[in-house]
Amino acid sequence: MERLPGFRDFYPEPIPHTDVWSADARQFIFEKWRTVARRYNFREYDGPPLEPLELFTTKSGDEIVAQLYNFTDKGERAIALRPEMTPTLARMIAAHERNYKKPVKWFAIPQLFRYERQQKGRLREHFQFNADIIGETDPAADAELIALLIDTLRGFGLTAQDFVIRLSSRNAWHDFYQSRKPKTENGNEYKFFQVIDKLERAEPEESEKKLSALGFSLAEVNQFIEAGKPTAELESILQNLAARGLREFAKVDYKVVRGLAYYTGVVFEAFDAKGEFRAIAGGGRYDNLVKLISGGKVELPALGFGMGDVVLLELLKARKLLPPFDSRTDVFVMIEDESFRPQSLQLIQDLRTAGYAVEFALTPAKVDKQFKRAQELKAAFTARVENDAYVRIRNLKTRAEVVAGFADTKNHLR
Amino acid sequence: MERLPGFRDFYPEPIPHTDVWSADARQFIFEKWRTVARRYNFREYDGPPLEPLELFTTKSGDEIVAQLYNFTDKGERAIALRPEMTPTLARMIAAHERNYKKPVKWFAIPQLFRYERQQKGRLREHFQFNADIIGETDPAADAELIALLIDTLRGFGLTAQDFVIRLSSRNAWHDFYQSRKPKTENGNEYKFFQVIDKLERAEPEESEKKLSALGFSLAEVNQFIEAGKPTAELESILQNLAARGLREFAKVDYKVVRGLAYYTGVVFEAFDAKGEFRAIAGGGRYDNLVKLISGGKVELPALGFGMGDVVLLELLKARKLLPPFDSRTDVFVMIEDESFRPQSLQLIQDLRTAGYAVEFALTPAKVDKQFKRAQELKAAFTARVENDAYVRIRNLKTRAEVVAGFADTKNHLR
Numbered sequence: 136m137e138r139l140p141g142f143r144d145f146y147p148e149p150i151p152h153t154d155v156w157s158a159d160a161r162q163f164i165f166e167k168w169r170t171v172a173r174r175y176n177f178r179e180y181d182g183p184p185l186e187p188l189e190l191f192t193t194k195s196g197d198e199i200v201a202q203l204y205n206f207t208d209k210g211e212r213a214i215a216l217r218p219e220m221t222p223t224l225a226r227m228i229a230a231h232e233r234n235y236k237k238p239v240k241w242f243a244i245p246q247l248f249r250y251e252r253q254q255k256g257r258l259r260e261h262f263q264f265n266a267d268i269i270g271e272t273d274p275a276a277d278a279e280l281i282a283l284l285i286d287t288l289r290g291f292g293l294t295a296q297d298f299v300i301r302l303s304s305r306n307a308w309h310d311f312y313q314s315r316k317p318k319t320e321n322g323n324e325y326k327f328f329q330v331i332d333k334l335e336r337a338e339p340e341e342s343e344k345k346l347s348a349l350g351f352s353l354a355e356v357n358q359f360i361e362a363g364k365p366t367a368e369l370e371s372i373l374q375n376l377a378a379r380g381l382r383e384f385a386k387v388d389y390k391v392v393r394g395l396a397y398y399t400g401v402v403f404e405a406f407d408a409k410g411e412f413r414a415i416a417g418g419g420r421y422d423n424l425v426k427l428i429s430g431g432k433v434e435l436p437a438l439g440f441g442m443g444d445v446v447l448l449e450l451l452k453a454r455k456l457l458p459p460f461d462s463r464t465d466v467f468v469m470i471e472d473e474s475f476r477p478q479s480l481q482l483i484q485d486l487r488t489a490g491y492a493v494e495f496a497l498t499p500a501k502v503d504k505q506f507k508r509a510q511e512l513k514a515a516f517t518a519r520v521e522n523d524a525y526v527r528i529r530n531l532k533t534r535a536e537v538v539a540g541f542a543d544t545k546n547h548l549r
Numbered sequence: 550m551e552r553l554p555g556f557r558d559f560y561p562e563p564i565p566h567t568d569v570w571s572a573d574a575r576q577f578i579f580e581k582w583r584t585v586a587r588r589y590n591f592r593e594y595d596g597p598p599l600e601p602l603e604l605f606t607t608k609s610g611d612e613i614v615a616q617l618y619n620f621t622d623k624g625e626r627a628i629a630l631r632p633e634m635t636p637t638l639a640r641m642i643a644a645h646e647r648n649y650k651k652p653v654k655w656f657a658i659p660q661l662f663r664y665e666r667q668q669k670g671r672l673r674e675h676f677q678f679n680a681d682i683i684g685e686t687d688p689a690a691d692a693e694l695i696a697l698l699i700d701t702l703r704g705f706g707l708t709a710q711d712f713v714i715r716l717s718s719r720n721a722w723h724d725f726y727q728s729r730k731p732k733t734e735n736g737n738e739y740k741f742f743q744v745i746d747k748l749e750r751a752e753p754e755e756s757e758k759k760l761s762a763l764g765f766s767l768a769e770v771n772q773f774i775e776a777g778k779p780t781a782e783l784e785s786i787l788q789n790l791a792a793r794g795l796r797e798f799a800k801v802d803y804k805v806v807r808g809l810a811y812y813t814g815v816v817f818e819a820f821d822a823k824g825e826f827r828a829i830a831g832g833g834r835y836d837n838l839v840k841l842i843s844g845g846k847v848e849l850p851a852l853g854f855g856m857g858d859v860v861l862l863e864l865l866k867a868r869k870l871l872p873p874f875d876s877r878t879d880v881f882v883m884i885e886d887e888s889f890r891p892q893s894l895q896l897i898q899d900l901r902t903a904g905y906a907v908e909f910a911l912t913p914a915k916v917d918k919q920f921k922r923a924q925e926l927k928a929a930f931t932a933r934v935e936n937d938a939y940v941r942i943r944n945l946k947t948r949a950e951v952v953a954g955f956a957d958t959k960n961h962l963r
Contacts, residue, residue, distance in 0.1 A: 136604050136640055136842060138597055144641050147592035147655060158593045174901040176878055176908040178561035179572045183552055184598065190550050206620040209664050226550055227558050238911060241561060250623050260597065275911040286901065378891035379898040428550060464590055477792035484793040487588040487700065494590040497652060497689040
């Protein structure tokens with residue numbers, strides 16, 4: 136029986152010559168995300184992987200449904216597997232916002248789903264690191280969030296040679312649009328943003344055509360991008376990053392505008408410096424979303440970013456920044472003489488209670504087979520009960536051996 | 550907008566006077582599960598939360614569908630949100646078993662789903678710690694697995710006064726059944742197991758009636774349970790546990806037989822000793838399942854257990870074994886003089902890079918307000934830039950203060 140197309144199994148260790156995903160690599164990434172978020176005093180939350188479909192259509196309009204993994208449940212409810220975390224966050228904040236001092240700094244590591252037309256190798260799920268700051272309008276919050284993004288990537292060993300944050304502003308484009316829009320303009324600003332968003336991927340002729348339909352020329356748009364003059368808001372963020380010593384990781388790039396409708400101010404994306412991969416992360420301000428999701432009850436400015444596990448993993452692999460995911464066996468207890476199995480079990484229990492990862496042969500096996508297994512597991516030590524009182528400990532790296540009293544074994548495992 | 554009935558939001562900290570779940574408590578439980586599993590040299594895996602419906606009906610028959618969270622996807626596939634992990638594990642093992650030395654010792658922490666008729670407060674999802682050993686028939690594997698279960702519960706601070714493992718055997722009941730079954734018997738053994746499984750919850754008259762329909766009396770069944778004579782297999786497990794010093798945690802109890810059809814040998818459940826809660830964990834042998842799921846291609850004996858997060862959390866709460874889930878702020882950097890904000894940002898960055906969890910006021914705020922926030926966050930230290938060269942560090946517990954050079958700050962934070 137096969138798993139569903141677009142979904143991943145995560146095996147304990149990468150299997151040579153297969154495209155199998157590694158649970159250890161996933162856990163390595165999750166732990167790093169968590170560690171850096173906690174240093175920034177972000178706190179963890181999570182919501183259900185399933186939400187009412189309405190939560191997502193309220194936010195993004197009915198067009199979003201075409202990309203959703205949605206269905207009708209047994210209670211005739213319209214349901215969707217969450218395609219993003221922000222609507223859930225806005226719902227949760229709106230429900231209990233009075234219990235939290237502002238600004239709220241929260242993170243989550245949700246699994247997200249989509250159901251687009253299937254393309255070869257295209258995944259229908261991924262995991263995403265989400266970090267958000269809620270309740271602060273000042274660009275200092277944007278700087279704090281971008282600094283977290285930078286330090287998360289640095290946490291994996293990536294440097295300014297490996298990635299760059301492209302920083303932009305919907306406000307800058309809004310001002311551009313408003314100052315030049317044709318007098319007949321009638322709610323086309325978001326359409327304009329969408330053309331800008333596709334500028335890098337689309338043919339110039341196509342962009343020119345679409346812009347001209349909206350009353351703009353590609354030349355004036357490109358000129359604005361090339362000038363790249365930071366707004367006061369962006370300038371403030373860049374100065375804040377400079378004070379942190381992080382200025383070199385960010386550059387103003389108005390080609391970034393982000394596809395989603397709900398962004399309101401500063402937007403940004405993280406890219407690998409060589410331009411080989413899709414965006415590593417993206418985010419921005421969404422000051423109106425909490426109000427929208429709460430039906431007008433709660434009004435709070437907000438901003439956040441998401442970083443997926445798939446592109447990140449590809450990048451870390453390419454830059455050789457993934458550690459080996461071997462078994463972390465500390466001690467392999469060898470049972471040479473079966474009459475010592477009870478004492479060996481006692482030793483195993485003692486060592487595990489003391490925090491060591493211990494393996495042994497569950498059933499009688501030849502000594503050389505046991506030793507081979509210890510080596511396969513890259514165990515740091517073997518330990519063998521010699522008699523009722525003593526244990527022989529061998530360091531598999533240095534090959535040093537020592538015989539210790541039973542209770543003293545732990546002191547020789549370093 | 551409300552979340553779906555039966556699903557949980559996980560907030561960063563428990564909110565007083567609400568039934569809100571805590572993401573920190575969840576993470577505390579997950580980390581403990583992971584830590585103990587690794588000591589036993591179990592390795593982590595995971596599969597998709599969605600699987601083809603067939604994976605579960607193959608294993609459990611079509612009746613299971615009534616309890617499943619199943620639906621039809623946009624590609625007209627019959628899909629289910631996983632109600633348990635074992636079929637996914639069997640599928641994964643069958644697909645790549647040649648790459649792994651036996652016995653395989655794997656664990657996972659999946660979120661599981663069900664869709665039963667709704668009852669008040671009844672959850673439709675929970676998280677479950679799953680540990681399995683695959684490829685070993687010897688009772689030594691059962692003992693290793695049960696030892697892991699015991700040590701996992703002990704890892705939370707629970708003792709032999711708090712919980713007990715009730716150990717039983719389908720083989721013992723099989724022998725009982727076969728030796729006394731009426732000559733007309735025709736595949737009623739599983740029906741018999743189901744009556745035994747409900748013995749504790751059902752009225753004696755009801756059990757008597759059902760047993761008698763199968764050709765047995767309640768008296769002979771009760772006699773067998775009260776005698777509680779361990780089989781050779783159970784005896785071997787108990788001796789193995791005794792060698793580990795874990796004998797006191799287990800007792801033979803034939804009232805346990807487990808409801809699921811696929812168990813084949815030893816079965817067990819963990820209960821709180823006072824009998825206040827539902828089972829904390831349950832498991833057993835399922836030697837035929839890998840063969841069934843792989844369509845006969847792979848034949849491997851197997852055993853495992855599952856431990857849910859909900860009952861465990863209730864029990865830990867009742868026994869006061871949950872730590873406080875306060876913010877883990879190490880240092881609150883006070884910005885008294887706004888002209889020192891750039892230096893303060895540099896200090897914050899230095900401390901975070903050194904691994905400290907650091908918080909500060911993103912925007913100008915009165916000093917007493919900043920200090921109050923530091924206290925709310927239970928920060929261990931405050932740090933304040935005094936001038937271009939020095940930082941004043943205050944230990945909020947001892948109230949000791951020290952002025953240190955900028956780069957020397959880290960050395961005063963312990």
